[in-house]
Amino acid sequence: MSDEVRAAGATAGTADEQDGVGRGGIRLINVTKRYPGQGTPAVDDVTMTIRGGEIVVLLGPSGSGKTTMMRLINRLIEPTSGKIIVAGQDAMGLDPTELRRHIGYVIQNAGLFPHMTVATNVGLVPQMLKWDKKRIAARVDELLELVDLDPAEYRGRYPRELSGGQQQRIGVARALAADPPAMLMDEPFGALDPITRGNLQDSLLRLQDELGKTIVFVTHDIDEALKLGDRIAILDKGSRVAQYATPQEILLNPADDYVEQFLGGGQAMRLLQSSRVADVPLQHVPEARTGDDADAVRRRIEGSEIGFAIVLDERDRPVRWAHPDDLDGVTGPIGERGMDVAPPIRARATLQQALESLIQIEHEWVPVVGPRGVYRGTVTLGTLQNAIRDMKDRARRPRRPS
Template structure:
């Protein structure tokens, strides 16, 4: 049976799908009877195999795709009852290849929606500068550049800035980092998560990458063919306790390693510092997968863990296993 997410209280919910169905003219049913609540200020990742309806679900929120049946509410209002153009101006949208206007400068691209809303020049310029700073691009350096003068990661940052121009309550992202090289992609993910937490924007993120989903999202929604919602959960619970074989197969065999990426070294993992230094150190709060890599590359049986420059204990391989076990059990509570 498909999972339903009906637990949030009305005040917690910003976007609500109720019995939403999408059938295309070809007869293909992309989404069938979807019930889904997206909570305020959360980052919800939609994952699943190709053709499972996750992008269709996303695009129904800003009415780039119109549902065949059912209802989508935004802050309690039926989005189908209003002007779709006005709706899109208050919802940010970022896609994989960004879609910047090639004949416009970075500043002009970021200012697209403010100008449509007839903001005055000073307000627009101030907002553009603020957003470029926010995404890590110096306005003095980048504002007058054109898209072809930017790297893929820089173009993606401009796309995020443009989507946030009018401080939308909702940001829709469809494979936003897919065209960026792996190293740049990881940096962008970390930077975007920081921005999202600072702003409190509600984000729906479509990705085919389960690792990206569990690293970024507050909750992950796993879809199967036909837009069937199989499970929606926080990343730890999703990895530790897949709802069914469909979810387990999609999440894959590396669930334990992915769980390592969600935990960090804390004082409960440490044994007292030895009289002799281990020769290798990691900071308290290091991600468990990074600690595992450091331990594997060390010739010692344990690592010294430091906090504010002081050794506060040692981390052993057995302690790492115990930490992973606690993380797994927390997902099953």
């Protein structure tokens, strides 16, 4: 543990922060799970740290022990040996209600109770925590909004009256009900068609932008792992961790032949898919606000090589581009002058999505926004070219001996 992390932990309140893994962080220490009657352990002496606020993807072939790992973390089963630290404490010592408050769980096919309405399903954990009815109802509506389902339309429905994608959204809402710092997602989108799956992946990333949870996500789909993971653990039999690194590190430097074989090919496109706009240097453009004086904005533009300014609203969201022509003859505030910006892309978008956006909307400049739509910078084809060149340079570096 670095001194910095230790120092941060010392000032923070919760036990997991004091443990140095960050809020919602999880640690597995020499964890082994041997099912009765099985010759080889499903999980064999695994040690790994899942840092708070990250999406960690467990990626491995069928039978590599991914579900077993999740069930261990959630204490649905007990380890044969080893320790799992949740909320800064040995998970075995936490009472089950405390554990549920700390970790939400989403499984394939959502696992909703068929005889309960959406509202009852979503409100299960708050009910278990004995919240009063009014608070539960308000929370259910808030969560339905969060997962893009109109509360008035959906709260009274039964699971059979929903599509697979909608059921999965309800599954996510249910897991988030008590606002747990961590969420386990076991192949949540596995049974969905590719379009619905893509939409739900995007929604999860958007949610994560706002919520910053610790998410452990199981899949055997490499592209899903690359798209979602801040870090990916590639698992072999017995959950042996073959590599635990960022998507780029894995693509550029596979740790061994197993990882290389697992990845298959097409690494160049995958780099674009797995690199986020947030991770590349953005183009900086002079900034202005509607109340700014036209002369001052003109001077700001003249002082830069860009030739125009981006106008932000009172909440720092990008709204217009202002060229000097737009300001011709204007004295005093620039007001509503200029041309509307293209729909912004989120900092969490992949470089591939940024490229598609630049091509589809025929704009040379697309603003990038972070949480709550706050302006972060601008992306151009040049931004992407530089990022790709950078990655290629890194890829040319000799591979580490395994």
